[in-house]
Amino acid sequence: MSAPLATPLEIVRTRSLASLVAQEIEGLILSGQIAPGERLNEQALAARLGVSRGPVREAVRGLERSGLVVAVVNQGSYVRTMRVEEALQVFDIRVALTGHAAASVAARATPALLAPLERIMRDLTAAERADDAATYYALNLEFHAALFELAANPRAAQLYDGLGKELHLFRRRALLQPENMRQSNAEHAAILQALRDGDVAAARAAGEHHIVGGRARFAASHPSDQSRPQQVAGGESDARRKSGLPPG
Amino acid sequence: MSAPLATPLEIVRTRSLASLVAQEIEGLILSGQIAPGERLNEQALAARLGVSRGPVREAVRGLERSGLVVAVVNQGSYVRTMRVEEALQVFDIRVALTGHAAASVAARATPALLAPLERIMRDLTAAERADDAATYYALNLEFHAALFELAANPRAAQLYDGLGKELHLFRRRALLQPENMRQSNAEHAAILQALRDGDVAAARAAGEHHIVGGRARFAASHPSDQSRPQQVAGGESDARRKSGLPPG
DNA sequence: AGCTTGTCAACTGTCGACAGTTGGCATCAT
DNA sequence: ATGATGCCAACTGTCGACAGTTGACAAGCT
Numbered sequence: 001m002s003a004p005l006a007t008p009l010e011i012v013r014t015r016s017l018a019s020l021v022a023q024e025i026e027g028l029i030l031s032g033q034i035a036p037g038e039r040l041n042e043q044a045l046a047a048r049l050g051v052s053r054g055p056v057r058e059a060v061r062g063l064e065r066s067g068l069v070v071a072v073v074n075q076g077s078y079v080r081t082m083r084v085e086e087a088l089q090v091f092d093i094r095v096a097l098t099g100h101a102a103a104s105v106a107a108r109a110t111p112a113l114l115a116p117l118e119r120i121m122r123d124l125t126a127a128e129r130a131d132d133a134a135t136y137y138a139l140n141l142e143f144h145a146a147l148f149e150l151a152a153n154p155r156a157a158q159l160y161d162g163l164g165k166e167l168h169l170f171r172r173r174a175l176l177q178p179e180n181m182r183q184s185n186a187e188h189a190a191i192l193q194a195l196r197d198g199d200v201a202a203a204r205a206a207g208e209h210h211i212v213g214g215r216a217r218f219a220a221s222h223p224s225d226q227s228r229p230q231q232v233a234g235g236e237s238d239a240r241r242k243s244g245l246p247p248g
Numbered sequence: 249m250s251a252p253l254a255t256p257l258e259i260v261r262t263r264s265l266a267s268l269v270a271q272e273i274e275g276l277i278l279s280g281q282i283a284p285g286e287r288l289n290e291q292a293l294a295a296r297l298g299v300s301r302g303p304v305r306e307a308v309r310g311l312e313r314s315g316l317v318v319a320v321v322n323q324g325s326y327v328r329t330m331r332v333e334e335a336l337q338v339f340d341i342r343v344a345l346t347g348h349a350a351a352s353v354a355a356r357a358t359p360a361l362l363a364p365l366e367r368i369m370r371d372l373t374a375a376e377r378a379d380d381a382a383t384y385y386a387l388n389l390e391f392h393a394a395l396f397e398l399a400a401n402p403r404a405a406q407l408y409d410g411l412g413k414e415l416h417l418f419r420r421r422a423l424l425q426p427e428n429m430r431q432s433n434a435e436h437a438a439i440l441q442a443l444r445d446g447d448v449a450a451a452r453a454a455g456e457h458h459i460v461g462g463r464a465r466f467a468a469s470h471p472s473d474q475s476r477p478q479q480v481a482g483g484e485s486d487a488r489r490k491s492g493l494p495p496g
Numbered sequence: 497a498g499c500t501t502g503t504c505a506a507c508t509g510t511c512g513a514c515a516g517t518t519g520g521c522a523t524c525a526t
Numbered sequence: 527a528t529g530a531t532g533c534c535a536a537c538t539g540t541c542g543a544c545a546g547t548t549g550a551c552a553a554g555c556t
Contacts, residue, residue: 016321016539018309042508052541054302057509058309061266065313073264074508074547089403096348096404097341104340155337156344159407264509290538300511305539322517322538 017051022059024049029068029079030168036081040069067166082169084222090163091215095208097160098144101151102191102207106200114195116146121192128185136181143188147207170222180217187213265299270307272297277316277327278416284329288317315414330417332470338411339463343456345408346392349399350439350455354448362443364394369440376433384429391436395455418470428465435461 025045028034040060046053060077063069071077105113120143127136141164148157187210194202273293276282288308294301308325311317319325353361368391375384389412396405435458442450 014321016319018539022309043506053508054305054540054542057302058306061270061306061310062313065310071264073262075549076508086403089401092348092352092399092401093345093404093407096344099348100340100344151340153337153340155334156341159341266509289536291536301538302510302512323519324538 016055018055018058018062021045021049021051021055022062025056025059025063026068026165029063030165034079036079036169038079040077040079042076066162068169080166080169082166084219087167087170087222088215088219090166091211091218094160094163095211095215097156098147098211099204099208101147101153101156102195103200103204104151104153105147106195106198106203109195109198111196113150114192117143117150117192117195120146121188124185124188128181131178131181133178133181136185140184140188147191170218183213183217184210264303266303266306266310269293269297269299269303270310273304273307273311274316274413277311278413282327284327284417286327288325288327290324314410316417328414328417330414332467335415335418335470336463336467338414339459339466342408342411343459343463345404346395346459347452347456349395349401349404350443351448351452352399352401353395354443354446354451357443357446359444361398362440365391365398365440365443368394369436372433372436376429379426379429381426381429384433388432388436395439418466431461431465432458 025034025040034040042053042056042060046056049056060069060071064071064077068080069077070080120139124136124139124143127133127139144160145157148154148160187206191203191206191210194206273282273288282288290301290304290308294304297304308317308319312319312325316328317325318328368387372384372387372391375381375387392408393405396402396408435454439451439454439458442454
């Protein structure tokens, strides 16, 4: 566990260390290597990445703004824990975004315009048939990105992306099950069809429905969780406090 | 201009300096005291606020994540300049958010639930009649906040707020003209009526229309601006570079 | 025993300093 | 004159150090 990280940290110096560190930490969080609720030990992080605490602090501040991390004064920063309720709100926002984007694309859809989506749809279906969850997952991301791109709204795409990251704060269970994959892809097909038809209302409905479906699947697989401590409830033991860097 | 800032900086120490500084800088940007495209001189800022550069840097990093600031390595951070096109995208997102929220509220509206909105609506109309733009502006914010609250989606409210801040990167001209005020309030009324009726589709349409109207007013009052330099185009003179702190 | 109080180690918050980079300006050659 | 070249000041990026705070643990009191 000495230094298994061959990250770009050592490589490019065209970006500030802080930005690299931010990217690095974000990766650790999203990949689950640092779990929600867990503390970010600045010193340990700095040592692990081979930089001083300055850049680490700057990075953490950025992450804080973007909602992945919460800071407590004189105590430290913790990976944000999300209550189911909050996650559902985020889903709702994605519903609105996706429905709007779909409607917007439908309003001026042409076969040429839809070409990228058609391509992704084909690949998506192939992945579904092959039960290739990993590929499907990646293509799914592409599908949504393409939708926002067609809607000529990169800002919305970026936002959608960020919200997706927040959602990663939950263990992504039940996301890649074959059954869900089939369901999800049927929804993709519905969106695309509405787009082809240039049917604004249908496109919006299909777009919304797709995310609502995801939301429902999420809600179904998560208990109401009233028990979860708001956020770093007082009871953090020192043992926990020390555990900035888990097994690694 | 020695130390005219009686900001909370000196007062509360229950929050970290960095967060106070971030708030301070954000205020300077949103109030236009630091104009879009202008450079943020860390040293000057630190001196002005009476802290060292550390907290200032952390604050700027946060602002960077939230989109108010862009950083260039080894050169500095600049208040973000927004192209009209980007602003329109942001408007679009607000359209989606507002429409969705209105629809969501309409779906389960009751007189009791709508009470807060009714109250704000009354005040709004009073402000409109009195041509009290400042009050109207504040109440308008309240109206939207209340809408999202009723939609049980504080996350969306927060997001809407943040997007509003980004929009402040544009001089807010044409926002508080009497004519617009009347128009805007008529739209508020339409939303509320649809909510009372529990008409989901109408509520969504009214909600969207309200923002689309704002968007249109914005677009009308802004040239297409292809001329605007992408962002800190190479030509920053040193004179400009030095002008971190303008007149003050 | 249970509760209070004092002590301690681990961190965070903040600062000051140093090195590296950038762009501008003056100088020099063509 | 015009363009290339070298120097210089102003900053940013990064680091190491110090002070203050927090929570835990142990000793002492009721």
